[in-house]
Amino acid sequence: MEIIEKNIDLQQKLQLLKIEGKSIGFVPTLGALHEGHSNLIRKSKRQSDITVCSIFVNPTQFNDVKDLEKYPRTLDADSALLKGLKTDFLYIPDKNEIYPKGLDTKVHLDFGNLFTVMEGAHRPGHFEGVVQVVKRLLDIVNPDQLYMGQKDFQQFSIIQHMIKMLHIPTELVVIKIKRENHGLAMSSRNERLTKDVRNKAAIIYKTLKAVKRKIKTHDFEFLKSYALKKLAIPDFNPEYFEIVDGNTLQSIHHYSDSNYIVACTAVWAGNVRLIDNIIMKKTV
Ligand code: AMP
Numbered sequence: 001m002e003i004i005e006k007n008i009d010l011q012q013k014l015q016l017l018k019i020e021g022k023s024i025g026f027v028p029t030l031g032a033l034h035e036g037h038s039n040l041i042r043k044s045k046r047q048s049d050i051t052v053c054s055i056f057v058n059p060t061q062f063n064d065v066k067d068l069e070k071y072p073r074t075l076d077a078d079s080a081l082l083k084g085l086k087t088d089f090l091y092i093p094d095k096n097e098i099y100p101k102g103l104d105t106k107v108h109l110d111f112g113n114l115f116t117v118m119e120g121a122h123r124p125g126h127f128e129g130v131v132q133v134v135k136r137l138l139d140i141v142n143p144d145q146l147y148m149g150q151k152d153f154q155q156f157s158i159i160q161h162m163i164k165m166l167h168i169p170t171e172l173v174v175i176k177i178k179r180e181n182h183g184l185a186m187s188s189r190n191e192r193l194t195k196d197v198r199n200k201a202a203i204i205y206k207t208l209k210a211v212k213r214k215i216k217t218h219d220f221e222f223l224k225s226y227a228l229k230k231l232a233i234p235d236f237n238p239e240y241f242e243i244v245d246g247n248t249l250q251s252i253h254h255y256s257d258s259n260y261i262v263a264c265t266a267v268w269a270g271n272v273r274l275i276d277n278i279i280m281k282k283t284v
Contacts, residue, residue, distance in 0.1 A: 001083045003090045007097050007140050010089065014052070014141065022049035026143035026170075028134060031055040032072040032188035033081050036178035040147040041085045043175055048145050053082055054091040054137060056098060061129030067273075072188055091141070098136055107131045109165055111158060117249050118242055118264055119154050119275070130155055131162055138168055146170050151177045151185050153264055153277045157249055177276070179205065185276045197235050197270045204267055207231050208278040211243075211263055215280045220253050227265070237268040246282065259283045 004010045014024055025048025027040045033055075044051040055078060062068035075092070082090050099105055106128070114120070115127050138146070146163075148156045160172050178186045183205030190198060207230045211223050218226075220243050231238035245252050246260035255261070261280040266273060 001079075001087050001090055003079065003092065005092055005094065005097070007093065010052070010091050011140065011142075013089070014050070017050050018142075023144040024048060024141065025051045025145045025147060026137070026141045027051065027053045027147045028137050029053060029055055030057050030071065030188065031078050032074050032191070033078045034178075034186045034188065034190075036149060036151060036186040038081065038085060039178050040149060040175050041082065041087055043173065044145065044147050045086060047173065048143075050088045051086075052089040052091055052141055052143065053087050054093070054141070056093055056133065056137075058098070058129060058133040059095070060099075060132055061126050063123045063125045063129075070192065072191055093140075098133065105132050105136050107135050107162065109162060111161060114154070114158050114161055114249055117154075117244070117251075118240060119266065122239055122266060127155070127158055131158060134159055135162065135166075138170060143170050145173050147173050147175060149175050149177065150277070150279075151187070152275070153246075153262060154249060157247070183209075185274070187274065189272050189274065192272045193269055197272075200233060200235065201267075201269050201274065203231060203233055203236065204265065204269075204274060204276045205278075207241075208263055208265065208276060212278055212280050215243075215261070216255055227263075231265070231267055235270050239266040239268065239273070241265045243280070246279065255281065 025044030027044055029037055057071050059068055120127055156174055163170055163172055180186060182202040184201045207227050211227050214223060224241050227241040228238050242251060243263050245258045246262045252258050260282050262277055263280055264277040266275045
């Protein structure tokens, strides 16, 4: 595995590989890697000829400065894990590489409803930062495949929209959620939970599954308030629980209203904010 810090070095190497006809798979991350990230790398290794993983804690997507400061940085362990998975390139740019002075890196595109619901409503500016960094990384890496997790459901919906609208020649591949044994979706933020709260956080997936069992027979308004109540155990504070169309992220009200239905939630567990989702119906 080669560790690269400068765009120009990465671009030169990837260009040569592309000329040889190799396909490039790209896994962008914030680091503090876990088995969820490993699955993205494994998929890229299977599907693409060359795998590039980036670690960049992007300041523009953190709407909360404290969250940015507290974000775990574990480069040595990350690097060892990626090496073990036979990642070809680990790209660790600094801020000046991603946001050089004088370059307008903002994405000027209308995301409509995709930006305003769920995470967009509760984390102002977050998705503007996400599309900014992903677009910039795509410009630098120019991958054939981009691997992202279903865990951040709204994020990949937005990136899919951007790829389509800007005609970016990259295929987005979505990887299912990797969970801890008791069901909690793996996240770098889980490390900040106390042992007790981490155990109790199993309630999130339990609630998503309970709603899925009832989805065909119960009113959606009832299900949403049922879920919010079920999630409100001591130390836990649900922020939202929404049942939406998997493409448009518009709220839906009846099982027959869409072929693709997803329930998404954000929950404060102690002082850590966790997100999770489950696909309720997909018949397309
Ligand atoms: P992050 O470092 O949190 O920005 O995540 C980098 C990528 O890994 C994103 O595409 C996430 O959706 C994905 N990811 C994070 N956690 C998981 C998980 N538990 N299972 C699958 N993918 C994940």
